[in-house]
Amino acid sequence: MRDWDSITHWLNRLTLGAGWLAMALVPLLVLVGVWNVVGRYLGRWLGMNLTSNAFLELQWYLFSAIFLLGAAYTLYHNAHVRVDVLYNRWSERQRAWVDLLATLLFLLPFVALLLWVTTPTVITAWRIGEQSPDPGGLPRYWVKSLPVLGFGLLFLQGIAQVIRLGQWLRQDQR
Numbered sequence: 001m002r003d004w005d006s007i008t009h010w011l012n013r014l015t016l017g018a019g020w021l022a023m024a025l026v027p028l029l030v031l032v033g034v035w036n037v038v039g040r041y042l043g044r045w046l047g048m049n050l051t052s053n054a055f056l057e058l059q060w061y062l063f064s065a066i067f068l069l070g071a072a073y074t075l076y077h078n079a080h081v082r083v084d085v086l087y088n089r090w091s092e093r094q095r096a097w098v099d100l101l102a103t104l105l106f107l108l109p110f111v112a113l114l115l116w117v118t119t120p121t122v123i124t125a126w127r128i129g130e131q132s133p134d135p136g137g138l139p140r141y142w143v144k145s146l147p148v149l150g151f152g153l154l155f156l157q158g159i160a161q162v163i164r165l166g167q168w169l170r171q172d173q174r
Contacts, residue, residue, distance in 0.1 A: 004163050011160035012076060018153050019073025022066045029062040053134040061143045068150025072157035075107075093169070100165040104159050111155045118147045 036051050036059055043050035074080055087095060124130075125141040132138055 002134060004167060008160045008163050011156050015072045015076045015153060015157045015160070018069045019076070022069040022073060025069075029059065029066060032059045032062060032112050048068060053132065053136045054138050057132055057134070057138045061138065064146050064167045068146045069153065072153035075154060075157045075161065096165050096169055100169065103161050104163070107158045108155060108162075110156065111151050115148060115155065118151065122148050124149050156168055 032055060036055050039050035039055070087098065090098070122141075122144050125144040128141075130140040130144065132140055
C-alpha cells in the first residue's frame with residue numbers, strides 16, 4: 001500500500017508541477033498576444049514593422065504548451081468536461097467504477113496510441129533540427145516535443161488515477 005501511495009504522490013507532484021508551469025505561461029501568452037496586436041497597428045501608424053513571425057509563432061507555441069501541459073493537471077482536479085446527466089445521480093462508488101473503467105478502457109489506450117503516433121515525428125524533428133518555414137520563424141523541434149510530453153504526463157496521471165480509484169474501491173468494500 002505504501003509503495004502505491006508513494007507512486008501516486010510522485011505522479012501527482014509531477015502533474016502539479018506541469019500545471020503550475022502551464023499557469024505561469026498564461027500571462028506570457030497574453031503579453032505576446034497583446035504585443036502582436038498592438039505592434040501590428042502601432043507599426044502601421046509609425047510606418048515600421050514592430051512584430052514578426054517569431055512573435056506569432058511564439059504565441060501559438062505558448063498556447064500549445066499551456067493546453068498540453070494542463071491536460072494532466074485538469075485530470076488530477078477531475079475538471080474535464082463530461083456529460084453529467086447520469087453521472088451526478090450515481091453514488092460515489094458508481095462514479096468511481098465509471099471513472100476507473102473509462103480510464104482503463106478509453107483514456108490510457110487512446111493516450112498510448114497518441115504517444116505511439118507522435119513520437120516518430122518528434123524524433124525526426126530533433127534529428128533534422130526542424131525550423132519554421134516562415135522567414136524569421138522559430139525552431140520547431142522543441143514545440144513538436146510538447147505533445148509527447150503532454151500526453152506522457154496525461155498517461156502518468158491516468159495511472160495515478162487508476163491506483164487512487166482502485167485503492168478507494170478496495171477500502172470502500174471493507
